[in-house]
Amino acid sequence: MSKAPTSSTRARLDQFRDASLPFVTRMFRGNRLRRYLAVSLVLGLLSVLIGAWLSFGAGGFEQDMRRELDLEQSSWERERAEFTVTVHDGYMYEQLTAERDRILVAGASLSDYSMLADERERAYATLYTALTMGAPAQYAGLEADIRTLLETHPPTRYDIDNAQWQYGQEARDWQFDWYAPAERLRLQAIVDQELVPEVVFYTSPLSFADGVRLTGAVAGGFVVLLMLIVAPLASGATVAQEVHENTLQPVLGTRLRPVDIVTGFTAAGVGLAGVLAAPSFLVMLLAGVFAGHIANLVPFLLLLPAASLFLVLFTQLVGFGLGRRWSSGIVATLLTGALCMLMLFSVGIGMNLEDDMVGLIAMMPPVGLVHGLRELFVPHMRLSAAETQHALVIISVSVVGLSVLAYVMSRALTRRIEGRTQASITRLEGLLAAAVSMVLALAVVPEFDANDAVPAYFVSLGLVAFAWQLILAGRVPVGDGPSTLRTLPLRGIMLEFAAFVGMHAGLLILVFGPSAVPVAPMGAFHLLWALVVLALLAVRLVALPTNILGSLFAMVCYGAICFEMVCAGVTAATASDSGFSPHPFVLFEASAVLGVAQLVLTVVIPLALVRALRKGSAGVV
Amino acid sequence: MRVELNAISKTYDGSTFAVRDVDLTIPSGSILGLIGPNGAGKSTALRMVATVMEPTGGTIAYDGQVATDAASHQALRSQIGFLGDGNPLYKDMTATEYLTFFGQCFGLRGPSLRTKVDEVLATFSLGNKANARCKALSKGMRQRLLVARCLLHDPSLLILDEPADGLDPRGRSDLRTIVGQIRDRGVTVIISSHILRELDDLCDQVAILQQGTIVVSGEVDSIIERYEVSRLVYELRILGGLEQAREILSRRRVLIESEAEADGLTALSLQVQGDDAAVADMLAELCGAGVRVVTCSRVRSRLEDVYNRLSEDQVN
Numbered sequence: 012m013s014k015a016p017t018s019s020t021r022a023r024l025d026q027f028r029d030a031s032l033p034f035v036t037r038m039f040r041g042n043r044l045r046r047y048l049a050v051s052l053v054l055g056l057l058s059v060l061i062g063a064w065l066s067f068g069a070g071g072f073e074q075d076m077r078r079e080l081d082l083e084q085s086s087w088e089r090e091r092a093e094f095t096v097t098v099h100d101g102y103m104y105e106q107l108t109a110e111r112d113r114i115l116v117a118g119a120s121l122s123d124y125s126m127l128a129d130e131r132e133r134a135y136a137t138l139y140t141a142l143t144m145g146a147p148a149q150y151a152g153l154e155a156d157i158r159t160l161l162e163t164h165p166p167t168r169y170d171i172d173n174a175q176w177q178y179g180q181e182a183r184d185w186q187f188d189w190y191a192p193a194e195r196l197r198l199q200a201i202v203d204q205e206l207v208p209e210v211v212f213y214t215s216p217l218s219f220a221d222g223v224r225l226t227g228a229v230a231g232g233f234v235v236l237l238m239l240i241v242a243p244l245a246s247g248a249t250v251a252q253e254v255h256e257n258t259l260q261p262v263l264g265t266r267l268r269p270v271d272i273v274t275g276f277t278a279a280g281v282g283l284a285g286v287l288a289a290p291s292f293l294v295m296l297l298a299g300v301f302a303g304h305i306a307n308l309v310p311f312l313l314l315l316p317a318a319s320l321f322l323v324l325f326t327q328l329v330g331f332g333l334g335r336r337w338s339s340g341i342v343a344t345l346l347t348g349a350l351c352m353l354m355l356f357s358v359g360i361g362m363n364l365e366d367d368m369v370g371l372i373a374m375m376p377p378v379g380l381v382h383g384l385r386e387l388f389v390p391h392m393r394l395s396a397a398e399t400q401h402a403l404v405i406i407s408v409s410v411v412g413l414s415v416l417a418y419v420m421s422r423a424l425t426r427r428i429e430g431r432t433q434a435s436i437t438r439l440e441g442l443l444a445a446a447v448s449m450v451l452a453l454a455v456v457p458e459f460d461a462n463d464a465v466p467a468y469f470v471s472l473g474l475v476a477f478a479w480q481l482i483l484a485g486r487v488p489v490g491d492g493p494s495t496l497r498t499l500p501l502r503g504i505m506l507e508f509a510a511f512v513g514m515h516a517g518l519l520i521l522v523f524g525p526s527a528v529p530v531a532p533m534g535a536f537h538l539l540w541a542l543v544v545l546a547l548l549a550v551r552l553v554a555l556p557t558n559i560l561g562s563l564f565a566m567v568c569y570g571a572i573c574f575e576m577v578c579a580g581v582t583a584a585t586a587s588d589s590g591f592s593p594h595p596f597v598l599f600e601a602s603a604v605l606g607v608a609q610l611v612l613t614v615v616i617p618l619a620l621v622r623a624l625r626k627g628s629a630g631v632v
Numbered sequence: 633m634r635v636e637l638n639a640i641s642k643t644y645d646g647s648t649f650a651v652r653d654v655d656l657t658i659p660s661g662s663i664l665g666l667i668g669p670n671g672a673g674k675s676t677a678l679r680m681v682a683t684v685m686e687p688t689g690g691t692i693a694y695d696g697q698v699a700t701d702a703a704s705h706q707a708l709r710s711q712i713g714f715l716g717d718g719n720p721l722y723k724d725m726t727a728t729e730y731l732t733f734f735g736q737c738f739g740l741r742g743p744s745l746r747t748k749v750d751e752v753l754a755t756f757s758l759g760n761k762a763n764a765r766c767k768a769l770s771k772g773m774r775q776r777l778l779v780a781r782c783l784l785h786d787p788s789l790l791i792l793d794e795p796a797d798g799l800d801p802r803g804r805s806d807l808r809t810i811v812g813q814i815r816d817r818g819v820t821v822i823i824s825s826h827i828l829r830e831l832d833d834l835c836d837q838v839a840i841l842q843q844g845t846i847v848v849s850g851e852v853d854s855i856i857e858r859y860e861v862s863r864l865v866y867e868l869r870i871l872g873g874l875e876q877a878r879e880i881l882s883r884r885r886v887l888i889e890s891e892a893e894a895d896g897l898t899a900l901s902l903q904v905q906g907d908d909a910a911v912a913d914m915l916a917e918l919c920g921a922g923v924r925v926v927t928c929s930r931v932r933s934r935l936e937d938v939y940n941r942l943s944e945d946q947v948n
Contacts, residue, residue, distance in 0.1 A: 033736035
C-alpha cells in the first residue's frame with residue numbers, strides 16, 4: 012500500500028507548483044505550447060526516420076555509420092572472406108551478373124578491366140600465397156583442392172611455370188595465416204566458386220531488432236541534446252534577459268520568494284526541453300525496453316536529470332553574472348558555443364570510451380550519457396568487465412555530486428536574486444561543494460598506484476582549482492551596497508580554503524599512504540604560494556570592482572599561479588632524485604634579471620592583493 | 633494599512649546618502665504624495681517601503697509590525713502593489729499574458745485570475761488592447777498596464793513611483809480618478825511625482841524630499857497654512873477695460889505679477905489672496921464694471937508655491 016504524502020511534502024509540492032506555474036505558463040503562452048508540441052512530434056518522427064534510414068539504408072554514408080558503430084563488417088572484409096564483389100548500383104549489378112553468367116554458362120573469358128577480373132587476380136594471389144607459405148598438416152585437404160583448382164583453372168596473367176613465383180613475389184608483403192579462420196574461409200570460398208567471384212547487390216545486414224536499437228539510440232541522442240543544450244540555454248538566456256532589462260525587479264515585488272523565482276526559471280527551461288523531448292524519450296524508452304540492454308537504462312535515466320539540472324543552474328548563474336553587462340543575445344551565443352563544444356567533446360569521448368578514460372565521466376557528465384546511450388543500444392564491448400563496473404560507480408558518484416552542486420548553485424542564485432548584502436553560499440555549503448568537486452576530480456585519476464601519487468595530486472588539484480575558486484567567490488559578501496561599506500571576512504575564507512586543501516591532501520595520503528608524500532620543502536613553498544594567491548585572487552575579483560588594469564593584474568597572477576604550480580610539481584616529482592636540485596627561484600637558472608623578477612613578483616603579488624582588499628573594503632577581519 | 637517610517641536611511645557608496653533619517657507616518661486609507669526633484673531619493677524610499685530594498689538604517693512598520701526577515705517581507709508583499717521607477721515590460725507578451733503572469737506571481741488562479749485580469753483591463757481602458765503585444769502599445773498604454781498590474785491582487789498598500797510618466801492629460805485625469813477610487817476602498821496609497829499639479833488635489837498628505845531628507849511633511853492644508861501660501865495664481869485674459877481692471881484689482885489687493893499682449897488680448901498674471909470665493913467675487917466685479925473678461929484660469933497650485941518657497945529647484 013502506498014503511503015499518503017505527508018503534509019510537509021504536500022506543502023512543498025504546492026510551493027513548487029506555485030513557483031513554477033507563472034514561468035511555465037509564460038514559456039508556453041499563446042500558441043507556443045502547440046508549436047512546441049508540433050516540433051516535438053516532428054523530432055520524435057525524425058528519430059524514427061533517421062533510425063530506420065541508418066539501419067536499413069544501402070547508401071555509402073549509412074554503411075559507414077554502421078561500420079563506425081561496429082554494427083557490420085566493412086565491405087572489403089566481407090568481399091575478401093566470402094569472395095564476392097559488392098555493388099551499390101543497379102546498372103553495375105546487372106552488368107557484372109551478366110558477365111559472371113557468360114563465364115559460368117558460356118565459358119567466356121573475363122575482360123582485363125572487369126571488377127571480376129581484379130577480384131580473380133586477388134584470388135590467385137591468395138591461393139599462391141597460401142601455397143607458398145605451406146599448409147599445416149590438418150589443412151592438407153584444402154591445400155590439395157587448391158592445387159587441383161589451379162591445374163584446372165590456370166592463371167592467364169602469368170605463365171604457369173612462373174605464376175607461383177610471380178604471385179609469391181606479391182605475397183611477400185601480404186603474408187598468409189593458415190590458422191586464421193577468416194583466411195581459410197576465403198580459400199574455401201575461392202575453391203567452391205572456382206575462381207569466379209559472386210556478385211552481391213549491397214543491402215544492410217541489420218535485423219529489425221538492430222533497427223529498433225539504432226532508432227532508440229538516435230531518439231536518445233535527441234533527448235540528451237535537448238536536456239543538456241536546450242534546457243540550460245533557455246534558462247540561462249531567460250535569466251540574462253531578466254537581469255539585463257531589469258524585469259526581475261517587479262517579479263521580486265510579488266508574493267514569490269527568490270527561491271521560487273529560481274525554481275520557476277529552472278522549471279520553465281526544463282519544461283521546454285521536456286516537452287520537446289517527450290516523444291523522442293518515449294521512442295528511446297520503448298526501444299530500450301524491447302530491444303536494448305535494459306540494465307544500462309537505469310544509470311542513464313539517473314544521470315540525465317542530474318546533469319541537466321546541474322547545467323541549467325550553472326547557466327542561470329552565468330546568465331545572472333553576465334546579463335548585467337551583456338544582452339541576452341550575446342549571453343545565449345556564448346552559452347550555445349560552450350554547450351555545443353562540451354557536447355562535441357563528450358560525443359567524441361563517450362562513443363569510444365577506453366578503460367583509462369572512464370573517470371572523465373565525473374568531470375564531463377555528458378560523456379557518461381553518451382557512453383550510457385551506447386551501452387544501452389549498441390555496446391562496443393571495449394571496456395573490460397571491471398571498467399564497466401567502474402563506470403557504473405562513477406556514474407553513481409556523479410549523480411550524487413551533480414545533485415549536490417546543483418543544490419548549492421540554486422542557493423547561491425537565490426541569494427544573488429534576493430540582492431541583500433551577504434555571501435552567496437554558507438560555510439557549510441562551501442565545504443560540501445568543495446568536497447564533492449574534490450571527489451569528482453579524484454575520480455578522473457585512472458589508477459591509484461603509489462608511484463603516481465604526485466601526478467595524481469597535481470592533476471586532481473588542477474582540475475578542482477577552478478571549482479574551488481568559484482566556491483571561494485561565493486563566500487565573499489556582496490550586495491547592492493558599495494564594497495567600501497563591507498567588511499571582508501578574509502581570515503575565515505582563507506581558513507576555509509585551507510580546509511579544502513587539507514581535505515584533498517588528506518584523502519590522497521589516505522589512498523596512497525604517507526610514504527608516497529615527497530620530502531620537498533621548496534615544492535611545498537611553491538605550492539603554498541600558488542594556493543594562497545589563488546584564494547586571494549578569487550576574493551579580490553568578487554569583492555572589489557575591476558578595471559582594465561585590475562584585469563591585467565589578474566591575468567599576471569593566473570600566469571604566476573600556473574608557473575608556481577608547475578615548479579611545485581617538478582620539485583615534488585624529482586624530490587627522490589638526489590642528483591637534481593632546482594634553484595628555489597628557477598628563473599635564476601635562465602638569467603639573473605628573470606630570477607630577480609620572479610623573486611619580486613613572489614613578494615609583490617600577495618602583498619598587492621591583500622593591500623587592495625584592505626583599501627577597497629571597510630576592513631579585513 | 634498604516635505605514636510608519638522611522639529614521640530610514642540608505643547609502644549606496646558609504647559616504648553620500650540617497651535617503652537619510654526619513655520619518656513619516658502614513659495613516660491607513662490615505663494618499664501620501666512624495667514630492668521632490670529627480671534624484672531626491674523618492675524611488676529609493678519607495679523601494680524600501682515596498683520591501684524590495686534593504687534600508688541601511690532605520691525601520692519600517694506596517695500596521696505596527698516591523699518586518700525583519702525575508703519571510704515577513706514575503707508575507708507583506710501579498711498586500712503591497714508596487715510600481716517601481718522605469719518599470720520595463722516583457723515586450724513580447726500581450727497585455728493579457730503580462731497580467732496573467734503577474735496574477736500568478738501573486739497566487740491568483742483559474743477563473744478568479746481571468747476575472748481579475750478582465751476587470752483591470754476594463755478599469756484602465758485596455759480592453760481593446762488585451763491581445764496586443766506590449767511592444768505595440770503606446771507609452772501611455774504601457775504605463776496604464778504597469779499600474780493595472782499593481783492592482784491585480786487587491787493590495788492594501790499601493791506604491792506608485794512616477795505613475796503619470798508618459799500619460800496624456802486625459803490619462804493623468806483618469807489616473808487621479810482611479811487612485812481616488814482606490815483610496816475610497818480603504819487602500820493606503822503612496823504616490824511620487826516631480827509634477828506637483830498631479831498631486832495637488834489628490835493627496836491627503838505630502839512629503840517634500842530634497843537630497844534624501846524630508847524638508848516638510850504633513851496634511852496639504854496645514855502645510856499651505858504653515859507656509860502662508862493663502863494665495864492663488866491666475867491668468868486673466870481680457871479684450872478691453874484694462875484701466876478699470878487695474879483699479880478694481882488694486883482695490884481688492886490683488887497683485888499683478890505681469891502683463892502681456894497675446895493674440896490681441898491682454899493677459900494678466902494675478903496673485904489672489906484668499907480662496908475660490910474671493911476669485912468669484914473679483915470676477916463678478918470686473919464683469920460688472922464693464923471689463924471684457926475672456927478667460928480666467930489657475931496657473932499655479934499652492935503646493936508649487938510651497939515648494940518654490942522651500943527650494944530653488946524649479947519643478948515643472
